[in-house]
Amino acid sequence: MSHYSAFSIFKQAMRGNRGWSRAWRDPEPKDNYDVLIVGGGGHGLATAYYLAKEHGAKNVAVVEKGWLGGGNTGRNTTIVRSNYMMPGNTMFYERSMKLWEDLSQDLNFNVMISQRGQYNLCHSPGQMDAARRRGNIMRANGIDADMFDRAEVQRRLPYLDYSASARFPIHGALYQGRAGTARHDAVAWGYARAADKHGVDILQQREVTGYLWDGGRIGGVQTSRGDIRAAKVALCVAGHSGHLAQMAGLRLPIETHSLQAFVTEPYKPLIDTVISFGAAHFYISQSDKGGLVLGGDLDMYNSYAQRGGLPIVEHTLSSAKALMPALSRLKLLRHWAGVMDMSMDGSPFITKTPVDGLYLNGGWCYGGFKATPASGWCFAWTIAKDAPHPDNAEFRLDRFERGYQIDEKGVGPHPNAH
Amino acid sequence: MIRIECPVCGQRPETEFTYGGDATVRRPEMTNEDPQAWIEYVFMRGNPRGWHREYWHHVQGCRQWIVLERNTLSHEIGQAELARDAARAWSRTSEAAE
Numbered sequence: 001m002s003h004y005s006a007f008s009i010f011k012q013a014m015r016g017n018r019g020w021s022r023a024w025r026d027p028e029p030k031d032n033y034d035v036l037i038v039g040g041g042g043h044g045l046a047t048a049y050y051l052a053k054e055h056g057a058k059n060v061a062v063v064e065k066g067w068l069g070g071g072n073t074g075r076n077t078t079i080v081r082s083n084y085m086m087p088g089n090t091m092f093y094e095r096s097m098k099l100w101e102d103l104s105q106d107l108n109f110n111v112m113i114s115q116r117g118q119y120n121l122c123h124s125p126g127q128m129d130a131a132r133r134r135g136n137i138m139r140a141n142g143i144d145a146d147m148f149d150r151a152e153v154q155r156r157l158p159y160l161d162y163s164a165s166a167r168f169p170i171h172g173a174l175y176q177g178r179a180g181t182a183r184h185d186a187v188a189w190g191y192a193r194a195a196d197k198h199g200v201d202i203l204q205q206r207e208v209t210g211y212l213w214d215g216g217r218i219g220g221v222q223t224s225r226g227d228i229r230a231a232k233v234a235l236c237v238a239g240h241s242g243h244l245a246q247m248a249g250l251r252l253p254i255e256t257h258s259l260q261a262f263v264t265e266p267y268k269p270l271i272d273t274v275i276s277f278g279a280a281h282f283y284i285s286q287s288d289k290g291g292l293v294l295g296g297d298l299d300m301y302n303s304y305a306q307r308g309g310l311p312i313v314e315h316t317l318s319s320a321k322a323l324m325p326a327l328s329r330l331k332l333l334r335h336w337a338g339v340m341d342m343s344m345d346g347s348p349f350i351t352k353t354p355v356d357g358l359y360l361n362g363g364w365c366y367g368g369f370k371a372t373p374a375s376g377w378c379f380a381w382t383i384a385k386d387a388p389h390p391d392n393a394e395f396r397l398d399r400f401e402r403g404y405q406i407d408e409k410g411v412g413p414h415p416n417a418h
Numbered sequence: 419m420i421r422i423e424c425p426v427c428g429q430r431p432e433t434e435f436t437y438g439g440d441a442t443v444r445r446p447e448m449t450n451e452d453p454q455a456w457i458e459y460v461f462m463r464g465n466p467r468g469w470h471r472e473y474w475h476h477v478q479g480c481r482q483w484i485v486l487e488r489n490t491l492s493h494e495i496g497q498a499e500l501a502r503d504a505a506r507a508w509s510r511t512s513e514a515a516e
Contacts, residue, residue, distance in 0.1 A: 242465035253461040255440075256490070301420075301437045302490045304467045309493075310419050311433050344461045400461045401453065413460050416437065 040064025046376020069188030088394030239339025346418030438473030
């Protein structure tokens with residue numbers, strides 16, 4: 001497989017671009033793997049990559065029921081940030097942010113990381129206090145954060161509604177300059193190509209339908225195209241975590257909900273950053289192709305349907321208009337939904353499970369994309385060493401019975417409210 | 419838009435309702451001192467892919483809590499009954515089982 005560089009582009013251009021080799025192999029499965037990862041999205045492929053690269057694992061495979069990055073990796077709004085503040089998750093997300101910064105070079109694949117900054121708008125004095133507290137916790141942990149008052153936000157984002165009639169007046173914003181966006185498909189493809197280069201077998205179009213057992217221990221998986229044996233099975237299946245855990249006899253503190261996202265028709269460069277509305281759940285950025293990418297609340301009821309209902313469309317677009325009245329003339333180009341593994345405290349799991357040989361990476365709620373590099377890095381560590389890294393030590397299933405929930409939003413065990 | 423057949427008001431749009439979550443979860447007896455039973459009750463969910471029994475509150479209608487059967491994969495709507503009636507039916511069957 002060729003190394004991508006400016007020189008390789010020039011060389012291939014001279015030959016009419018007919019010499020490019022495929023980016024990863026399409027192998028037949030071996031009889032037996034040391035580690036089998038279920039789910040060929042960003043998290044699963046990153047886990048395979050770091051297992052091979054950091055831990056020297058030679059015999060690793062990823063099974064995927066559809067195509068790479070066809071689930072939530074290709075359905076999110078591409079925002080990356082590390083503005084968390086709870087003990088147990090702050091440094092995990094900062095590890096992710098640091099990995100993002102070098103990811104294109106590390107993978108030799110342009111994931112188009114763009115550190116364009118992210119504003120969390122505040123609409124009341126109380127929200128300003130909460131944002132200041134969050135910013136101070138971030139800075140105490142060595143993460144960049146800045147507080148801006150209304151005048152500074154207006155200078156930087158003049159297109160928001162600052163009129164006297166604004167439904168939710170802007171008081172200021174918490175800003176993280178290193179946050180931004182990345183190209184979601186490229187993250188899956190980059191990890192897939194780099195993992196394949198390290199000898200990982202990527203097996204697409206194979207849906208896991210059950211497990212193989214060696215006594216009480218997992219011995220592999222049954223798939224729609226034959227059984228595959230493995231010493232360790234690792235789940236990275238997002239919204240389907242509950243479904244695959246149930247096949248192994250596990251109940252999880254997870255409900256699956258659907259979250260919608262939207263892209264407008266392409267428009268002139270308008271928003272050169274990421275903006276999160278503070279009065280309702282709403283966030284917006286602009287893609288390199290010009291489409292405004294926006295998202296809002298969950299549909300609120302359990303769903304595996306990968307499509308959403310119209311009440312949330314109206315709610316999200318009302319939020320857009322309340323924030324930026326100029327958007328009212330834009331047309332929506334596309335609108336879709338992904339299935340979210342909403343955990344009971346809004347925080348994820350990267351952990352061993354009570355089932356011997358089964359590992360779980362899930363419960364990402366709608367914050368999974370930004371976590372992709374650290375999630376793979378920490379999950380690979382957990383699988384290779386059979387113990388968590390300090391950065392994911394709190395992402396265990398037993399935190400609920402120990403009373404150590406990581407409830408960033410502070411809303412209690414209501415998955416649809418996180 | 420989901421249209422829910424409210425036992426009191428007839429077919430009404432989902433925007434009049436608030437979702438109340440999994441209706442198969444049962445609170446342990448107040449005398450139950452086993453922490454595992456309470457952890458199950460507060461945190462663990464079946465999360466089925468398919469038919470799901472769930473609470474909805476007709477908050478902008480008759481204000482009754484109802485138990486609705488809904489398919490989480492297809493969004494198809496099944497039977498709805500008043501939560502009151504569902505609870506009575508459940509306590510009858512659990513008494514019969516004892």
